[in-house]
Amino acid sequence: MAATPAKHVKQMLVDRETKYAVAGVVPVFVMVMLLAHSASPAPTRHEAIPRLGDAVAPVSARQVKMIEASPSTTNWGGARQQPAMLVVTPTRPRSAAPFFYKGTTSDRERAVNCLAAAAWYEAGNDPEGQRSVMQVVLNRVRHPTFPSSVCGVVFEGSERTTGCQFTFTCDGSMQRRFPSPRQWTLAQTLADKALTGSVDDTVGQATHYHADYVSPWWSGALQQVSQIGAHIFYRWPGGRGHLARSRNSGSEADEAELAQGRPRPETQGEAAALLAPQIASLDAAASAPVIPVGVSQAQLIGLDPKSPSGPWAVTALTQCLNKPACTVLGYGQGVELSRNTNLVPAQMDRPLFLFVRDRASGMEVVLWDCDRTARPREDQCLPRDRKSLDQLMRNR
Structure with missing residues (x-):
């Protein structure tokens, strides 16, 4: 089983502790702070859409993953954390069960x-x-x-x-x-x-x-x-x-x-x-019509802003499976979601998450509100100007 980023940090901590113990100096403060940060590693590039928080499946021997700090992730001195390399232990993917066809x-x-x-x-x-x-x-x-x-x-x-x-x-x-x-x-x-x-x-x-x-x-x-x-x-x-x-x-x-x-x-x-x-x-x-929610024809989904944001894209992909035109807007669960129901797109708040597919124009985009959820790249962020956002949220 490949070590998690947290385990890598803890191993580094053990090595550091041994080094200072030999020298007769143990920086307790540094150890405590490292342990605190090891409990909440920065999102990785592969966790972007979505994070692999639900479960970790075995990884192919050919994979090497880069762990990259989010733009919003800083250390206590204000400087950005440096990317780290996680070398995944070679394993084979988990096999599917044998398939035995049932039928005439x-x-x-x-x-x-x-x-x-x-x-x-x-x-x-x-x-x-x-x-x-x-x-x-x-x-x-x-x-x-x-x-x-x-x-x-x-x-x-x-x-x-x-x-x-x-x-x-x-x-x-x-x-x-x-x-x-x-x-x-x-x-x-x-x-x-x-x-x-x-x-x-x-x-x-x-x-x-x-x-x-x-x-x-x-x-x-x-x-x-x-x-x-x-x-x-x-x-x-x-x-x-x-x-x-x-x-x-x-x-x-x-x-x-x-x-x-x-x-x-x-x-x-x-x-x-x-x-x-x-x-x-x-x-x-595949031919079932999109069920509109309120005046906007987008499908609204309730999201927990504190949850990993990557899986939101998986939810939208499932909602829009095989639909040539589909828009999914994600808002915070409860009051925020209710407040944006039964409104025309121009009246709606800036969403936490947006997915748009328009096969007629060849457009398919997935974007997040990077002011409220960390993403690894700027091109995954919603536009800041309202006019551009309205263009994305409009009915199709």
Whole structure:
């Protein structure tokens, strides 16, 4: 188990005490002050969105985390604390439990095809990469945030031209390129094994990943668990990352649920023909309208200003999952939240936290009121001028 920043400080204190004991001088005051600060270490860059306060999952051997002082963190002399290095003890991510598919023979066949398609289109002909993708799909099936079927997870959001969970399902890839019969058979074989208890423990309980040459905003909201080749894998932090041992519904989409306007299966090759029954919109929740709160169409959430502010982004991400337009405003629980209900945006107070997604304009931002909660970077702070803030808070 990797030592916490507090443990590092305490170990430094022990070394210091030994040194001064030999010299016959023990600076009691310094020891007391160091212990006081060790109980409340500065927020780290990796704790930013969110802090890992709920629970600490095992970390990949490839990770080295920088512990950086917050801009608002000072010592008792007024000077900023210097960054410290925390070298994480090499461990493997916590493995997911074996997945055993429940369903009819026909449902299982469709699940195999969906899983094989996700693996091949996302990882090409790389078996290691394919297994990692399959594990992420099955981890999502077990997580309450996602659909409870394999095809439901893979084709979530595929009815839209953007915003699908796996890009190949909505960017036309399935109409432009296809695996060869041999490649398809190999992918199906791996998929069948994954649905019969084979586990890829290199990605642990990861539910998200991205290529290492991009940096999506949500990567800071999740906990990194490993990197496989050019892809970095993440899980929800703390208890939010818990996966049910058995959640798959055993019911996959059939031919009657083909998406409107999709090309005819016979024009797409063998693989696409097998997958035609699954190219439907399988997540009814994705099209559910945003429920407005008061005059503002934003979703208001009550927050504890003294709590770690990183998890607020995770809450907003969950609230806006699969919604092309969504605004979440966070206010202090109780009076502050009540005072900002049933107001037009221009009348509302400056929020503690703001999340805005507007797919029409390509905007997706997450910001905090840095006057009331510490953040590691200035670009995570709400604008100070009211005009800019009103632009962010306006109805869309």
